[in-house]
Each structure stands twice: as structure tokens, then as C-alpha cells.
Amino acid sequence: MATFNTIAALKTGDRLVFEQVFHDHYESVYFYLLGKTKTKYIAEEGTQLTFIKLWQYKGNLDEGLALNIQLFRIVRTTLIDLIRKEEKKNTHTAGAAARLPLHSNEVWEDLMGREVKARLNNSMRAMPAVRKRVFEMSRIREMSNKEIASELSISVKAVEFHISKAIRYLKHILPVLLFISMAA
DSSP: OOOHHHHHHTTOOOOHHHHHHHHHHHHHHHHHHHHOOOOHHHHHHHHHHHHHHHHHGGGGGGSOOOOOHHHHHHHHHHHHHHHHHHOOOOOOOOHHHHTTOOHHHHHHHHHHHHHHHHHHHHHTTOOOOOHHHHHHHIIISSSOOOHHHHHTTTTTTHHHHHHHHHHHHHHHHHHHHHHHHHHH
8 A cells, every 4th residue: 555545544544444553663663662662661651652642643654755654753752752741750760769858868869779780770670580580699699609500500600601691781771771861
């Protein structure tokens, strides 16, 4: 189906065409958002919101412009909206912390530590189950690679592999977590 006809059909409210657009573009939108956010939850939410907005604003589509271009404009604005929402939520959290008695910096440090820890835990949920368990056993329970291998009945090399993959994944997430906690 040509883009012109697709846009014209969308503008008239053709649900079958919308479903086809959804199926044709879902993965590219999802993986774009996942690449930008590194968070499955935000990628899923952003993808759903993108297609909701596409349907809501179908009357504003430009028949002279490729659907991909218009769709990814919606994706980018949706991503910006999600980031602003997150920042607003963090601002409210920081505002509540600012109203606490500041007789000690320990209160603030404790709040920020909990915030980073919660975000780290959320990020770890995206890891495969074995990798997450190996990482927790290594870094939280401070078990040796040999102890982990023995308890999970896997090789020491497999333990090392999972730890290195977890660390590489978290290295991408950690700067964002630290930035967010410092900005809050």
C-alpha cells in the first residue's frame, strides 16, 4: 500500500489500515525507544503512546510527507514527554526531601542512595534471571565466583561471563542513574 493511500486512509479513520501500520512499524518504534532509553518498560509504554497519538492526531497527518517521518516525529515527542514526566516526578521527590529538616546531610544522602538503589534494582529486572542472580550473589552477597558456580551448578567461566555482561549493561545505565540522582 502506498504511503499516500495509507495516510489518506488513516485520516478517514480506517482501523484496518491503522492495524497494518501498527504491525508494520511496532518493532522499529519499540527498538528505537529501547535503544534510546535502555529500559524495556519505557520502550513499551512509549511505543503504545506513540500509536495512541498517531490515532488521536490522524487528522493532522500530512499526505505529502512520508508516514515514517511523521511517525518518528511522534516517537520523539513521546520520548520527550516521558523524559519530562520522569523529571517532574524526580522534582517532586526532591522537593519533598528539601522540606525535611536539614540538620544533617545524612537524610539527603540516604534518600539519594535509596533512589539510586531503586533505579538500579529496576534496571536489573531487565537482565536475564540467571545473570541477575549471579550478579546479586557476587556483588550484594559478596560470594566468590567458585561459590556461585557451585550453588548454581554452572561453571566458573559462566559466572564470569554473566558478571561481565551485567557490569557492561549496568555501565550504560549507571551514568544515567547518577545523573538523575544528582539532578534531583
